[in-house]
Amino acid sequence: MLSSVTIIAGIVAGNIIWAGFVQSYYPSRLLGRVSTSSQVFNYGAIPAGAITAGVLASHVGVRPTLWIMLGGLVVSSWVLLLSPLPRLRDLPARPAAGSPLCTATACM
Numbered sequence: 166m167l168s169s170v171t172i173i174a175g176i177v178a179g180n181i182i183w184a185g186f187v188q189s190y191y192p193s194r195l196l197g198r199v200s201t202s203s204q205v206f207n208y209g210a211i212p213a214g215a216i217t218a219g220v221l222a223s224h225v226g227v228r229p230t231l232w233i234m235l236g237g238l239v240v241s242s243w244v245l246l247l248s249p250l251p252r253l254r255d256l257p258a259r260p261a262a263g264s265p266l267c268t269a270t271a272c273m
Contacts, residue, residue, distance in 0.1 A: 186256050 191199050222230040245251070 190257065 187199055187203075188196065218230055218234060221233060225233070
């Protein structure tokens with residue numbers, strides 16, 4: 166129970182941080198595109214995972230599939246923890262010069 170609450174709290178905090186960053190970083194004319202692109206990747210992973218789990222469960226069984234998926238979750242967590250991502254503390258303040266987000270007159 167406590168672990169579920171902790172995970173959900175982390176997801177909520179991450180969503181709030183991500184939304185604030187997106188709204189402050191990208192120009193308002195691109196917010197719809199950025200939001201939609203992010204949702205396509207996030208929600209597109211759900212059916213891909215369901216199909217993968219279904220195919221795997223039909224070939225090796227339900228219980229081994231659950232263990233395989235749990236192993237994948239552990240491996241993906243370690244990949245994130247060992248990457249430079251946890252050491253990043255500051256979000257970029259503005260897009261780099263030459264970025265497609267910069268126009269001829271200003272860099273948002």
